[in-house]
Amino acid sequence: MAKEKKEGKSRRELITIGSAFGLMGLAAAGTGGAIFKYMFPVVSYGTPQKFLIPVDDLPDVGDELVFDDMKVVVRRHSEEKVAAISLVCTHLGCTVNVVETGFQCPCHGSQYDSDGLVVGGPAPKTLPWLEVKVVPGGQIEIDTGTSLPENTFFEVA
Ligand code: FES
Structure with missing residues (x-):
């Protein structure tokens, strides 16, 4: 009996692709968070009123x-x-x-x-x-x- 070749992606390929997208998402979130943090200064400038x-x-x-x-x-x-x-x-x-x-x-x-x-x-x-x-x-x-x-x-x- 001949093995039938499955159509589509194997489980291993799906896990690899999912992991890659997950890592890219984490990197984007980290970069976005760092940029967002620097958009708002943590010090105030000028003399108090x-x-x-x-x-x-x-x-x-x-x-x-x-x-x-x-x-x-x-x-x-x-x-x-x-x-x-x-x-x-x-x-x-x-x-x-x-x-x-x-x-x-x-x-x-x-x-x-x-x-x-x-x-x-x-x-x-x-x-x-x-x-x-x-x-x-x-x-x-x-x-x-x-x-x-x-x-x-x-x-x-
Ligand atoms: S700042 Fe110009 S006259 Fe005072």
Whole structure:
């Protein structure tokens, strides 16, 4: 009796082909996962939008204090009222310097008065005044992500 030759693929061939496709699938999944992982950074860039300062560190009445790292000046109008003004130039974002007449940008020469209103140079608008909040623990929180009209003071006492 003669053996009949089977039509199609043998079991061994099917297992080999299946294994090859399985390995290719695993490689594709691994590569895709690695690419997907690098699409989302695990670090944040830039400075945080909010920062805290102890109420005890506020400037004296009529004085102001520059927080260089946060590019903010805090001004104390009275015992109870303070304001925070951004030191980020509204032209192209350089940090302005506090000068006797107000603020001056070292990059392209924009000048602002003591309330941050533009008095010269290419700056298109007033320096933003920022939100100030009293938070528990004897601290105030300054939000550099807000932009309020000039002369916006907040109660801190
Ligand atoms: S960035 Fe300040 S004047 Fe250009």
